[in-house]
Amino acid sequence: MPRNPRTSSRTARTAATAAIALAGATLSLASTGSAHAASVATWDKVAHCESTDNWQINTGNRYYGGLQILLSTWNAFGGREYASYPHQATKQQQIIVAERILAGQGAGAWGSCGAEAGLADDHATPYPTTPPAPVGMVHLTAADLTGDGKKDLVGVESATGTLYLYPGNGDGTLGDRVRIGSGWGGMSKLAAADFTGDGRADLAAVENTTGNLYVYPGSGTAGGMNTLGARVRIGSGWGAMRDLTALDVNKDGRPDLLAIDSGGALWAYPGSGGAAGMSTLGDRAQIGSGWNAMTELAAPGDLNSDGTADLVAVDPSGSLWKYPATGSLNGMNTLGDRDRIGSGWDSMRQLVGADFNGDGKGDLDAVQAPTGSTGTFYFYPGNGDGGFADRTRIGNGW
Ligand SMILES: [Ca+2]
Ligand SMILES: [Ca+2]
Ligand SMILES: [Ca+2]
Ligand SMILES: [Ca+2]
Secondary structure, three states, X not given: OOOOOOOHHHHHHHHHHHHHHHHHHHHHHHHHOOOOOOOHHHHHHHHHHHHOOOOOOEOOOOEEOOOOEEHHHHHHOOHHHOOOOHHHOOHHHHHHHHHHHHHHHOHHHHHHHHHHHOHHHOOOOOXXXXXXXXXXXXXXXXXOOOOOOOXXXXXXXXXXXXXXXXXXXXXXXXXXXXXXXXXXXXXXXXXXXXXXXXXXXXXXXXXXXXXXXXXXXXXXXXXXXXXXXXXXXXXXXXXXXXXXEEEOOOOOOOOEEEEXXXXXXEEEEOEOOOOOHHHOEOOOEEEEOOHHHOEEEEXXXXXXXXXXXXXXXXXXXXXXXXXXXXXXXXHHHOEOOOEEEEOXXXXXXXXXXXXXXXXXXXXXXXXXXXXXXXXEEEEEOEOOOOOEOOOEEEEOOO
16 A cells, blocks of 8 residues: 555646646756656655555555556656556656656655655656767777887777777877777777787777677787787677776786676686687686776776786775785785775776886876766876876867
């Protein structure tokens, strides 16, 4: 039974305003964005109050489903495109229609249940079905692909799926980009390092449709579309892994691959440094847990001049953390204690690390841009003491 059934007078008012509100609903949504919206978590609270989480409930009280919607209101806000009655629709469909009711009638349509859930104050979009169109350069990674000893940058232009190489000038700035691949819109999770052990940096990437992990062997020269050779499959089931980062965690001179799984476990895949195909990477070992909330993993090199490479990542509060590799692949002790080395990094994205200016100290590059927009590309030179000197702008429209 709903804990909060509405009175009949309230019912009549709800039905009457529904029809009037319908015409304005679209206008209101368009002009105010997500001003009238709520997250799934908030809708869950409303449903807990209204129906004790029973999204298929029909007690005969004329209110239906998890959010106890009147049939007239359901019809007025287009619910019939999903089901004849609210309780016959899925939870997601009920929430989508409830979003329209919220936009048209406000949180008061759910009375005290809406107030208790904070429905009027949430403003999140429960199902962002139209994510912002991809813009700028994405999947950035760095290594010396041109064979001149200077770290270069590689990334995919999201609008075109073109793979570009930005040759490093050795001082943190980048030369004119060169097109080195096409059709990369279907690839993601790029990580550059010499996986094949021939002294030339290669590119690893996951094919979105199959989850296969491929290595594109580097030629060691800037050869336009011939910079990378024919790809070789080195893994499968990588679709659910994220934040692939090349880092030699066991200090054997062979780059290893780090990645986070959907459960928040951080894994290290030791590079075999010379094997090909499916034995390019050895058996993985879990080296961390609770990484669900960490993003923007990058391997800048040695940040604090202790001779070991470091891993960095950003937490939801915008703190930038340094995780020192101990030099041995030793399960949960592979990484040492982390240090907080920056704040405000939640406004940055596409973090990519390397010693871009060749002074032996690890550096970072990152894009600062509002969601859905291109922005400015910055170089953060490492100071060798765990921090960074003043950033310099090295690109626009990223
Ligand atoms: Ca180079
Ligand atoms: Ca190689
Ligand atoms: Ca290694
Ligand atoms: Ca440096």
